[in-house]
Structure formats: structure tokens, C-alpha cells
Amino acid sequence: MAIAKVVVIDNEEFDIPQRRVPIDHVQSELTRLKKALKISKEEIRTLQKRTVERIGKEAASIFDFHLGLLADKVLQNKFKDTILGGHVTAEYAVATVLRSYAKEFRDMPQYLADRAKDVYDIEKRLLRNLTGQQRQTLSHMTRDVILVAHDMTPSHTAAMDREHVKGIATDAGGATSHTAIVAKALGIPTVVGLEDITSLASGGDLLIVDGSRGLVIVDPDEETLEDSRNLARQQVEFAHSLDTLRELPAITKDGHEIIIRGNIEFPEEVHTVRSKGGKGVGLYRTEFLFLSSDTEPSEEDHYRAYRQVIEDSPGETITIRTLDLGADKYTQSRARNPERNPFLGCRSIRFCLELQNLPLFKRQIRAILRASVDADVQMLFPLVSTLRELRQAKSIVRDVAEDLEEEDIPHKPDIPIGVMIEVPAAALQADAFAKEVDFFSIGTNDLVQYTLAVDRGNERVASLFTAAHPAVLRLIREVVRTGQQHDIPVCLCGEIAANPEFTLLLLGLGIRCFSCAPRAIPEVKKIIRSITIQQSLEVARQVSKFDTDSEITSYLRAATRKIMPEHYAE
Amino acid sequence: MIANKFGLHARPAMQFVELANSFTCGIEVAKGSLVVDAKSIMSVMRLAATKGTTLKITADGDDAAEAIEALCGLVNSGFGE
Numbered sequence: 001m002a003i004a005k006v007v008v009i010d011n012e013e014f015d016i017p018q019r020r021v022p023i024d025h026v027q028s029e030l031t032r033l034k035k036a037l038k039i040s041k042e043e044i045r046t047l048q049k050r051t052v053e054r055i056g057k058e059a060a061s062i063f064d065f066h067l068g069l070l071a072d073k074v075l076q077n078k079f080k081d082t083i084l085g086g087h088v089t090a091e092y093a094v095a096t097v098l099r100s101y102a103k104e105f106r107d108m109p110q111y112l113a114d115r116a117k118d119v120y121d122i123e124k125r126l127l128r129n130l131t132g133q134q135r136q137t138l139s140h141m142t143r144d145v146i147l148v149a150h151d152m153t154p155s156h157t158a159a160m161d162r163e164h165v166k167g168i169a170t171d172a173g174g175a176t177s178h179t180a181i182v183a184k185a186l187g188i189p190t191v192v193g194l195e196d197i198t199s200l201a202s203g204g205d206l207l208i209v210d211g212s213r214g215l216v217i218v219d220p221d222e223e224t225l226e227d228s229r230n231l232a233r234q235q236v237e238f239a240h241s242l243d244t245l246r247e248l249p250a251i252t253k254d255g256h257e258i259i260i261r262g263n264i265e266f267p268e269e270v271h272t273v274r275s276k277g278g279k280g281v282g283l284y285r286t287e288f289l290f291l292s293s294d295t296e297p298s299e300e301d302h303y304r305a306y307r308q309v310i311e312d313s314p315g316e317t318i319t320i321r322t323l324d325l326g327a328d329k330y331t332q333s334r335a336r337n338p339e340r341n342p343f344l345g346c347r348s349i350r351f352c353l354e355l356q357n358l359p360l361f362k363r364q365i366r367a368i369l370r371a372s373v374d375a376d377v378q379m380l381f382p383l384v385s386t387l388r389e390l391r392q393a394k395s396i397v398r399d400v401a402e403d404l405e406e407e408d409i410p411h412k413p414d415i416p417i418g419v420m421i422e423v424p425a426a427a428l429q430a431d432a433f434a435k436e437v438d439f440f441s442i443g444t445n446d447l448v449q450y451t452l453a454v455d456r457g458n459e460r461v462a463s464l465f466t467a468a469h470p471a472v473l474r475l476i477r478e479v480v481r482t483g484q485q486h487d488i489p490v491c492l493c494g495e496i497a498a499n500p501e502f503t504l505l506l507l508g509l510g511i512r513c514f515s516c517a518p519r520a521i522p523e524v525k526k527i528i529r530s531i532t533i534q535q536s537l538e539v540a541r542q543v544s545k546f547d548t549d550s551e552i553t554s555y556l557r558a559a560t561r562k563i564m565p566e567h568y569a570e
Numbered sequence: 571m572i573a574n575k576f577g578l579h580a581r582p583a584m585q586f587v588e589l590a591n592s593f594t595c596g597i598e599v600a601k602g603s604l605v606v607d608a609k610s611i612m613s614v615m616r617l618a619a620t621k622g623t624t625l626k627i628t629a630d631g632d633d634a635a636e637a638i639e640a641l642c643g644l645v646n647s648g649f650g651e
Contacts, residue, residue, distance in 0.1 A: 061581060062580065064581075064584050065580045065581075065583075065584055065611070068584050068587060068588075068611040069611055069612060072610045072611050072612045072613075073607075073609065073610060074606075074607050074609075074610035074612060074613050075610065075612045101612060101616075104616055105615065105616075108618040109618065109620055111579045112579060112615065112618050115579075115580060115615060118580075
């Protein structure tokens with residue numbers, strides 16, 4: 001829940017909504033305009049100089065025209081009058097004034113009509129400098145704000161001042177959009193997909209963003225405000241009570257130590273893992289490195305990210321998972337022939353082991369080995385379904401290590417290697433895999449999907465998706481047993497690791513290592529500290545008697561409610 | 571009268587406006603009934619003065635006379651094109 005004043009971010013696609021600004025902001029809009037004019041002039045002078053040097057005076061003469069436009073007093077007055085008269089943003093003034101001029105030019109004889117292009121060019125430059133300034137102010141805010149935008153780009157989220165951004169509301173986006181992921185990771189109340197929040201909320205408006213209910217209230221009345229403040233206060237209190245758990249160990253009442261690690265998508269999240277009381281990273285999803293730009297990350301891009309994670313987690317175990325993309329963005333949008341069945345297609349380890357993708361795979365492995373010098377890092381391969389894949393991948397790791405050895409580059413020579421157990425084939429053949437890896441990581445999200453043959457993104461069958469299905473639980477139990485028999489650690493890193501309702505059961509099945517989203521760590525720790533392993537075994541025993549997931553879910557809910565009733569408070 | 575082949579396009583328009591800005595007096599230029607500030611490039615462009623157009627230049631201030639003479643000279647000489 002966030003309650004603060006709005007700051008609107010214009011996106012760079014220059015779809016300028018007519019946005020009113022409050023009277024006391026008009027002056028700052030004029031100042032922004034002046035600044036943007038100045039910066040634009042400097043840019044053009046530089047461009048002009050470069051053009052003279054590289055091409056010649058003739059070609060550079062067009063910039064005289066651009067500079068003339070920017071210096072034009074009549075034009076500047078038009079901008080000013082629009083801002084003052086309409087109480088609109090500098091962007092809106094620039095766009096409307098210049099576009100109307102450009103339209104006039106277009107109707108003129110040929111040579112003059114060409115100048116419309118220059119006017120549009122000036123418009124783009126001014127707008128870019130206006131929103132660029134915004135990016136600057138985005139990172140240096142002086143008070144708490146709620147960001148409102150059509151959509152937030154990776155560069156916005158990277159630039160924003162995390163201390164002062166208390167909430168986010170966007171027109172576009174869904175639950176898995178970049179904005180939603182970042183917001184979840186940073187714990188910022190966010191609502192996406194509102195469609196028209198940018199036309200309903202203006203800079204300076206008071207907004208309530210209720211992330212858990214997906215609600216945004218613009219200019220709330222006193223009563224609503226009071227209610228929301230109370231709710232926010234309760235949430236903060238509960239969060240604080242969980243905060244006290246941070247330094248405390250995750251030990252059951254009968255003295256069994258459980259490891260709780262964090263799942264992260266980008267390096268900054270290690271701070272959240274630590275602040276929530278997690279120890280190390282059980283799953284570093286490296287896909288973000290590939291998704292955050294149009295080009296493939298270089299070895300240095302990988303290396304820098306991994307080093308950051310390692311250096312910010314001294315002494316902790318870090319598990320880096322190699323590229324797990326496929327079914328969604330990466331391979332689909334770039335494929336010449338999109339697959340008909342991407343979830344069963346060429347993704348993750350299969351994608352990486354393809355001949356043409358080996359350089360990409362090796363690049364990532366090389367960076368991992370180099371970054372892991374003197375650090376407790378393990379390498380995790382996703383979606384492994386056959387021993388052959390595992391052996392191929394391992395031999396590639398050996399090759400890369402050999403290369404690094406020959407090049408005399410420091411690296412971690414014998415990095416522990418594990419596989420995600422998420423394909424039923426791997427779960428059923430766990431004994432064979434256990435002989436050739438150093439650890440298992442059970443990925444229940446995909447394991448449930450493949451075992452129950454359900455696409456959780458398909459609304460028609462999504463209700464069938466549940467880890468509480470006896471078949472899934474049976475697989476988990478077998479994998480844990482196999483791990484114990486072969487003396488290799490087993491960590492569970494799917495969504496259910498974050499769900500306090502499953503903690504008892506998973507402990508009872510033998511899980512002693514969880515890795516989950518940082519924000520869930522305190523509650524999981526609380527449950528662990530409130531029970532005994534004996535209790536968890538009893539729960540597992542009871543659960544094994546049920547045939548259906550609904551019975552199991554009800555039973556687990558009741559059991560958890562008894563131990564941690566606050567989790568269910570509304 | 572505009573003698574240039576392409577009329578008062580960007581370069582000559584800029585020359586005109588720069589010259590106008592070098593004087594302190596207020597200067598206006600008109601094409602027919604459309605009167606604009608001669609010191610504003612955007613406004614001058616709007617005149618869409620093509621070859622053969624007759625422009626009327628008026629000035630008001632200390633150096634008005636020199637301004638008119640200079641600007642007329644520039645236009646009639648074809649802007650050196």
C-alpha cells in the first residue's frame with residue numbers, strides 16, 4: 001500500500017497526453033523548457049561542428065536553420081503562452097506548437113514543405129531533452145512519490161530513486177511484465193495494466209496504490225484516506241514483526257537447522273535477500289541479462305553481474321543458473337520459425353547445447369568460472385531431461401576451464417554442478433543423475449506443469465495447476481530420498497518454497513533447504529521456528545493418506561493457520 | 571521581389587532573419603495580407619515566399635531606414651545564389 005503524490009513519467013515514444021499541471025508547477029515547466037532549449041542548442045552546435053569536420057560546410061548549413069528555430073523568439077513565446085495559458089506540460093506545449101507549424105509547412109510548395117522534417121526533428125530533440133531531464137530527476141527525488149507512466153522501461157527502473165519511489169501505476173503491462181517483476185523484487189506497491197491511468201492522474205495528484213488488491217485511487221476523500229492509512233499501518237507492523245527475525249537462525253524448535261536462500265533476478269536483489277534474513281542465493285535467474293537489452297550480453301556483462309552478486313554476499317553460497325529462456329520471449333521472438341509447442345521445445349539447456357548457440361553458452365560459463373574465484377559458487381543447469389545433456393554440458397564446462405587454464409586466467413577449476421529437477425524424466429531417473437552431480441534443485445513450477453500437463457498461463461485450465469497434487473508430492477519425496485541416499489544436498493526453489501502453507505509438508509518430506517523470493521523469507525522462517533520436525537513428519541504422514549489436491553490444500557491451510565494465524569489476517 | 575529559383579527557402583530565409591536581427595528596430599515583412607515578425611525564422615518561413623513573390627518590408631525604430639535598405643538589397647540581389 002502506498003499513499004503519495006504523483007510524478008508522471010513521459011515515455012520516449014512521444015505519445016504526449018494532454019496533461020494539466022497544478023498552477024504552482026507552471027513555473028517549473030517553463031524552467032524545464034528553457035533548460036531543454038539550451039541543451040538542444042548545445043547538441044546541435046556540436047553536431048554542426050562535427051559535420052563541418054567530417055563532411056563539409058554545405059552539409060552543416062542546415063543546422064543553422066535548426067539553431068535559428070531554437071533561437072526564434074516568436075516560437076519561444078508561443079511555447080510559453082501555451083504553458084501559461086493551458087497549464088500544460090512543457091512536452092505538450094512543444095508537441096502542439098511545433099506540430100501545428102509542421103502541418104502548415106507540409107501544405108507549401110516542395111522546397112518549403114521539406115522543412116516540416118526539420119521541425120519534427122527539433123520537436124524530437126526537445127522532447128528527448130525534456131524527458132531526459134526527467135530521467136535525471138527520477139534518480140534524485142527529494143520527496144516520496146508514486147510514479148505514473150504509460151509503461152516503465154528498464155532504463156526508468158534502473159534510474160529511479162528507490163528510496164523515494166513508494167508506488168508505481170502504469171497503463172500497460174501484465175503480471176509478468178518488466179515493471180511487475182522489478183516492483184515485486186523491490187517490494188514496491190504496484191498496479192499495472194490500468195489502461196488509462198496517465199490521463200486520470202496528473203503530477204501532484206494524491207494517489208493510493210494498493211498493490212495486493214490491484215487498486216488505485218486518485219484524489220481519495222478523507223475517509224478513504226484514513227482507512228488506507230490504517231491498513232498500511234497494520235501491514236507495516238506485521239512487516240516489522242517479521243523484520244526482527246532477520247538475524248535469527250532458521251532452526252526448528254527441536255534444533256534442526258534449515259537453510260533459507262533467496263531467488264534473484266538481478267544483482268541488486270541480494271540486498272533484499274540479506275535484509276529479509278536469507279542466507280545466500282539458491283537461484284540466480286540469469287535471463288535478465290539477456291532480456292534487458294536487444295543485444296546478447298558480452299562476457300564482461302555476465303562477469304560484472306556475477307561479481308556484484310558475489311561481492312555483495314560475502315561468505316554465502318551463490319547458485320547461478322544458466323540461461324533458461326525459450327518458451328517465452330527470447331527464442332520465440334527471434335526465431336525464424338516460431339515453435340508450435342515452445343514449452344516442450346528448444347529451450348534452456350537444449351537451446352544452449354545447440355551447435356550455433358555454443359558460443360553463447362560458453363560465454364556465460366566462462367564468466368561464471370572467472371567470477372567464482374575464491375567464492376562459494378555453484379552452477380545449475382535448467383530443464384535437464386537426459387543424462388546425455390548433463391554429460392555434454394559438463395564436458396563443455398571442462399573445456400572452458402581448460403581454455404582459461406591455458407590462457408592463464410584465474411578461475412574456479414572445480415565448480416560444483418547441479419541440475420534442476422523439473423522435468424518428470426529427471427525426477428524419475430534421479431538416482432542416475434545423483435551419481436553425476438553435486439546437488440539437486442527442485443523446480444516445482446515447471447515440475448507441476450509437466451507432471452500435470454497444465455499450462456498455468458491458460459485461464460481455462462489454470463485452476464488445475466497445483467503442487468498439492470499427490471503425484472507431484474510423491475515425486476518430490478522420491479527425489480529427496482534419492483538425494484539422501486547419494487549424499488547430495490537437495491534444495492527446493494519453486495513457488496511453494498515461498499508459501500508458508502507448504503513449509504510444514506516440505507519439511508516433513510525431507511527438504512532442508514529452501515530458496516524463495518526474498519519478501520517471503522521472513523514468514524517461512526517464522527513457521528520453521530514455530531514447529532518441530534516431529535510435527536512436520538506427522539503432517540507429511542497425514543497428507544500421504546489423501547487422494548486429491550483439494551483435501552491436501554485444506555488440511556495444510558488448517559495446520560498452518562494454527563501455527564501462524566497472522567498470515568491469514570485480512 | 572523574390573528572384574530565387576526556390577524562393578525563400580531555408581538558407582535565404584536564415585540570411586534574411588539574421589540580417590533583420592542585426593538591427594534594433596522592429597521589422598515586419600508581409601506577403602499580401604499576411605504580416606509576420608521578420609526576426610522570427612519560423613514566421614518568415616510561413617510566408618511561403620516563392621519565386622516572383624513581392625514582399626513588403628516595414629520597420630519602426632532608430633535604424634529603420636538602414637534596416638529596410640539592407641533587407642531589400644539582400645532580397646533583390648537574389649541572396650547571392
